[in-house]
Amino acid sequence: MSTPKTLFDKVWDAHVIRHVDRHFIHEVTSPVAFLGLEGRGASVLFSGRTFATADHNTPTLNQHLPVADPLSANQLAALERNAIKYGISHWGLGHEKNGIVHVVGPENGITLPGMTIVCGDSHTSTHGAFGAIAFGIGTSEVEMVLASQCIMQPKPKKMRISVNGTLSKGVLPKDVILYIISQISASGATGYFVEYAGDVFENMSMEGRMTVCNMSIEMGARGGMIAPDQKTLDYLNGRELAPKGEAWDKLVPYWESLKTDEGASFDIDLTFDAATIEPQITYGTNPGLGTGVTHQIPVAEAVKDGAASYKKSLQYMGFSENESMIGKPIDFVFLGSCTNGRIEDFRAFASIVKGRKKADNVTAWLVPGSHIVEKQIKDEGILDILTNAGFQLRQPGCSACLAMNEDKIPAGKYAVSTSNRNFEGRQGPGARTLLASPLVAAAAAVTGVVTDPRILIDNE
Amino acid sequence: MAYDKFTILRSTAVPMPIENVDTDQIIPARFLKATERKGFGDNLFRDWRYNNDDTPKPDFVLNNPTYSGKILVGGKNFGSGSSREHAAWAIYDYGFRCVVSSFFADIFKNNCLNIGILPVTVSPEFADKIFAAIEADPKTELEVNLPEQTITLLSTGESESFAINGYKKHNLTNGYDDIDYLLSMKSEIETFAETRPF
Numbered sequence: 160m161s162t163p164k165t166l167f168d169k170v171w172d173a174h175v176i177r178h179v180d181r182h183f184i185h186e187v188t189s190p191v192a193f194l195g196l197e198g199r200g201a202s203v204l205f206s207g208r209t210f211a212t213a214d215h216n217t218p219t220l221n222q223h224l225p226v227a228d229p230l231s232a233n234q235l236a237a238l239e240r241n242a243i244k245y246g247i248s249h250w251g252l253g254h255e256k257n258g259i260v261h262v263v264g265p266e267n268g269i270t271l272p273g274m275t276i277v278c279g280d281s282h283t284s285t286h287g288a289f290g291a292i293a294f295g296i297g298t299s300e301v302e303m304v305l306a307s308q309c310i311m312q313p314k315p316k317k318m319r320i321s322v323n324g325t326l327s328k329g330v331l332p333k334d335v336i337l338y339i340i341s342q343i344s345a346s347g348a349t350g351y352f353v354e355y356a357g358d359v360f361e362n363m364s365m366e367g368r369m370t371v372c373n374m375s376i377e378m379g380a381r382g383g384m385i386a387p388d389q390k391t392l393d394y395l396n397g398r399e400l401a402p403k404g405e406a407w408d409k410l411v412p413y414w415e416s417l418k419t420d421e422g423a424s425f426d427i428d429l430t431f432d433a434a435t436i437e438p439q440i441t442y443g444t445n446p447g448l449g450t451g452v453t454h455q456i457p458v459a460e461a462v463k464d465g466a467a468s469y470k471k472s473l474q475y476m477g478f479s480e481n482e483s484m485i486g487k488p489i490d491f492v493f494l495g496s497c498t499n500g501r502i503e504d505f506r507a508f509a510s511i512v513k514g515r516k517k518a519d520n521v522t523a524w525l526v527p528g529s530h531i532v533e534k535q536i537k538d539e540g541i542l543d544i545l546t547n548a549g550f551q552l553r554q555p556g557c558s559a560c561l562a563m564n565e566d567k568i569p570a571g572k573y574a575v576s577t578s579n580r581n582f583e584g585r586q587g588p589g590a591r592t593l594l595a596s597p598l599v600a601a602a603a604a605v606t607g608v609v610t611d612p613r614i615l616i617d618n619e
Numbered sequence: 620m621a622y623d624k625f626t627i628l629r630s631t632a633v634p635m636p637i638e639n640v641d642t643d644q645i646i647p648a649r650f651l652k653a654t655e656r657k658g659f660g661d662n663l664f665r666d667w668r669y670n671n672d673d674t675p676k677p678d679f680v681l682n683n684p685t686y687s688g689k690i691l692v693g694g695k696n697f698g699s700g701s702s703r704e705h706a707a708w709a710i711y712d713y714g715f716r717c718v719v720s721s722f723f724a725d726i727f728k729n730n731c732l733n734i735g736i737l738p739v740t741v742s743p744e745f746a747d748k749i750f751a752a753i754e755a756d757p758k759t760e761l762e763v764n765l766p767e768q769t770i771t772l773l774s775t776g777e778s779e780s781f782a783i784n785g786y787k788k789h790n791l792t793n794g795y796d797d798i799d800y801l802l803s804m805k806s807e808i809e810t811f812a813e814t815r816p817f
Contacts, residue, residue, distance in 0.1 A: 178811055188703065190654035201802060205812060216652065230652035237654045271817055281702040281726060297704035297730035299796065307801035309808055313784060315725075345639055346696040349725060379699065381725050402817065410816060445639045445699070468638035468694065561701070563648040570671070582643040582700060584666045 163420035166386050167317055167352050170273055170292045170417065177310045180274035180291075182209040183260045184247070184301065186216055186238040187563070188279030192302035193241040201306045203245040208308060210269055211242045211249040214259045215280075216563045219526050219553035222252055231564065245305075258529020258555040261285035261497035265369065266531050268398025272387035272414045277304060282497045282579065284375040287384035288368035289391055290417045292352070294382040315381055316350055316426040319419075321357035324433035329613040331507060332367030333499060333577065333596035335359060336374040337439035337449045339431065344463040345447035349379030351427065354419060359433045360385050365394040366503040373498045374579050377446035386418040438612055440484050441581050441594040443472040448581075452599055452611050456482045475583050476591050477571075484593075484609050491574035492523040492604040493586070494597055495553075496560040499577035500528030502535040504597040509544045511601035511615050517549035518607030524566060525550055526558040548605070562587045575603040622735025624794040628717055628763045629773070631688035633680055634753045640693050641700035642727060646709045648701075659705055660712030681713075685757045692749050693720045698727025707731045717763050719770065721746040732787045733796065739763060739770050745779045748772060765792055 164172070184192075189211070196202065203209065216231045226232040235252060242249035250256045256263055261282055264270045272290035277283060279301040286293035300310055320339060340347070353375050360368060368385050375383030392414065395401045402410060437451035448462065448469075456473070458480045459466045473479060494500075494508050505527065517523055525545065527533040533555060536542050542552055559566040560578035562585065568574045570589025577600050581592035593609065602612035650662040668679050675682040691710065697720035698706065707730040710718065718736060721743040731738045741749070752759045752772050760773040765788060771778040783791075790796060801808070 178808070178815065180815060180817060187651050191656045191704075194655065195798075199798065201798070204805070204808070215648075228652075234652055234654055274817060279702060279704075281700065295702035295726055297702055297707070297726060297733060299704060299730065299733035299798075303798050303801060306798050307805070307808055308812060309801050311786070311797050311801070312729075345699060346722060346724070349696070349699075349722070376700075376726075379696070379724060413816065445641070465638045465695070467636075471637070561643075561648040563651060567649075580641075580643070580700060582641045584647055585643050588647070588649075588666055588671070 163423035165317055165419040165423040165425065166290065166354055166384060166417055167292065168423070170275065170290070171314060177275060177312050179277050179304050179308050179310055180208065181269055181276045182304045183264055183276070183278035183283070184209060184211045184238070185260050185280065186213050186234045188298050189241065189301055190234060190237040192298050192305060195302040196305055203247065203305045205308045206246040209247045209305065210264070211238055211247050212257060212260050212263055213238055213251045215557045215561065217252050217556040218564055219556050219558045219566055222554045226252070255530055258531065259497045259500060259557055261369070261373065262500055262528030262532065265289065266398065266529060268395050268401030271395065271401065272391060272417055277310060281376045282373050284380070284382040285369050285373040285497055287372040287375065287382050288365060289395070290384055290387035290414070292382060292384065295376065315352040317354070318348055318351040318380070318427040318429065319354045319356055319425040321430045322359040322433050323357040323430065324359065326359060326433050326436060329438055329598055329616050330436050331596040331598055332363055332370040334436055334439045336371045337441065337446070337594060338436045340374065340378045340447050341439065341449040342431070343378055343429070345377060345445040346379045347447070348375070351380050353380045353383035355383055355385050356419070361388070364503060365390060366501045369501065370498055374446065377579055387414050438596060438599050440599055440609060442476060442478055442484060443469070444475055444581055444583050445472070446579065446581060446594060448472060449594065450484070452484055452609065454484065456480055456484065485611060487609040488573065489521065489575050489593070489603050489608060490572040491568050492521055492600050493526070493559045493574055493576040493578060494600055495524070495526030495528065495558055496578035497528065497557070498579045499597050500526060500532065502532050504577060505532070505536050505541050506539070507597040508601040509541045511598055511612060512548040512550065512605055513544045515548055515605040517604055520607045521604050523550050523604050524553060524559055526553045527555050529555050559586050561585065562590070568592070575600045575609065622794055623716070625716065625735060625737050625765050625791045627765065628689060629760055630690050631758060632690035632692050632719070632749065632753055632761050633686045633688055634750050635680055635691060635693045636750050638694040639696045639699055642698055642703050642706035643700055645698070645706035646703065651703060651705050656708055658712065659709035660714070663709040663713045689715055690717045690719060690761055690763065691715045692746070692753070693718060695720065695722045695743070697723050699724040702726045704730045704734070707734050707736055711736055719746070719749065732791065735791065735794070737763060737765060737791060739781045741770060741779055741781060748777060
C-alpha cells in the first residue's frame, strides 16, 4: 500500500520540474517577458500551451472604438503583436471570446482537472476550482514559461480548510471565503497551498468554487483547489476547447482519481461550521478585515493586524471602532471581476434588484467577466431586469477591480465591490472599497447604504 | 534579465514599520501601462509618497532626507496582493538591493529573487531591533552577507542568520537567472512534455 496522498500531492508529483500544462497571458504582465525572451535570443517553446486575452487594461464602454489612452492602446497592440509573432491564440478586445482571463479559461474548456496552470496574475488560483494546481507568477516567470514551459518553485506546505453543514439563506460562496479570510487573516495561509473540503464546497456550483479558489491569494496562499467531481466534469464536457469523444473518455478515470486519499496528512487542517457564516462585508484595507454585515467594526485588540496598521486602515476608510456597518452610506457599486463576474453573480444581483430601483445616490458599474457571460445575461432576461431597475450593463474586462482603465472610483468615495481587494487606492487613488457578495452589493445598490440582503430576500 | 551580483551589502536602511504593505501600494496599477522595464522607481509608493498635485508628502519616509540606503526594512506580510513584478522592479529601480521583513508574501519574494533583490526574512524580534536602532540613529548600518547568510546590525554587532534556497543563492551570487538553466535542459523538457495527457 503506497503512502496516502493529498489531491495537491497527486497533481504536483506528476510534474517533474513543474511542467506547465496551460499558460495564460494578458497585456500587462507579458510585454516585458517577450522583450526578455528576444533579448536572450530564445523563442516560445510550446506556443499551443499559452493563451492570450486582453482584460486588465481594456475599456468597458465603446469597445468598438480605438482605445483612447495611448499607453493602454500600446500595451494591447504589444500583446497582439507578440501573439501573432509566436503563434499564440489571442482573444483581443472585441473578439467574441474575449473576457477576464480567469473567466474565459474555464468557460472555454482550456482549464482541466490535474493540470498545472500559471499566469502573470495572482488570481490564477481561480482555476483550482477544477482540481488544477494553478497559481500566479511574476513577469520573469512568464518569460521562463514562454521559453521552457517550466517553472522553478519550492513545494509549498499543505493546508486543508473544511466547511461543513448548510449555508444559511443569503449566504453566497463569496461570504464563505471572506469569512475564512477574516478568521485566519490576510497572511494566514502564506507559504501554503489550500485544499477546500467538506459539504459546503461539494454542494457548491463550479462558479461558486471559482469564487472561493480565486480569493485563496487574499489569505496569502499561492493557490487553492477543490477535488474534481461529477459537477466539474459536467461543467467542462462539451466546452469548445475541452477534449472530445475518446480523448475525453480516456481522461475521466484519471480525473476521478484526483482526490485526497484517506489518511493523507496536511500541515494545517482547519474546520469551520457553515451555520456560523453570515453575509460578509469588509471595513478595512486588506481582505482579512471583514465581518458579518450586521456586525460592528471590531476594536484593534480583536484583530490580528498590528494596532498601528489597523488604525491607519480605519483612518483611510473614514471608519471608527465599534461602528455598525449597516446603514453606512455608499456611492458606488461594482459588480464584476474574476471573483464575481460570472452568470451566477448576475443572477444573484438581479434577484434583489428585480422590481426595485437603483438608489439615486449610487453609481453602479456592472461588468460581465466575458462576452459569453454578457450573452447569458441577455439570453436569460437578466439584462431586462437590470435595465428596468435603472442599471446599465458595461462590456467585459477587469475594470474597477484594479482601476487600470478609466473605471476609477473617485477619492474618498465608498464602493461596495464584488471584487477581491480593498487595498488603499486599489479601485482608484483615495477610493474606499467594501468587499462583499453580489447580494450585499445589490442590497446596497437599491438602498444606497450598507444593507443586510436577507431583509430584501424576505420581502419577496 | 541581467542584474547586479549580490554578495555582501553594507548600507544604512530605510524603515517602513507598516504591516501588510501590498504591491498596489508599492506600485499602483495605473503605472503598469509600460511595455518596457524602465522608470518604475519614480512611482515607487506613489500614493504614499506624493499628493494628488504631485508634491511630495513630507512625512513619508522616502521623502525624509534623514533616511537613505540600499536596504528597505518593512513590516510583517510585506508585498502581499497582486503578483505584479513591477513592484520589485520599482524597488530595484529606486536603488534598493535588499528588503528585510519578518514575513514576506510568496509571489513578491519570488519576484525579488528573480530580479536580483535579496529578500531577508528575520525574526520579529530582530526586525524590532532594526527599527529601534534606526530610530535611535538613522545612520545605523546593516551588513547583509549572502554567502554567510547573515544580517548584522553594525552598531551593536547583533546578528541573525537567514534562510535562502541554495539554488537561488547561487543564482543571486553570480547574477544568473532560471531561464538560462532551464534552456540548458530543453531536450529533457520536450521529452517530458510529450508524456502529458493534455
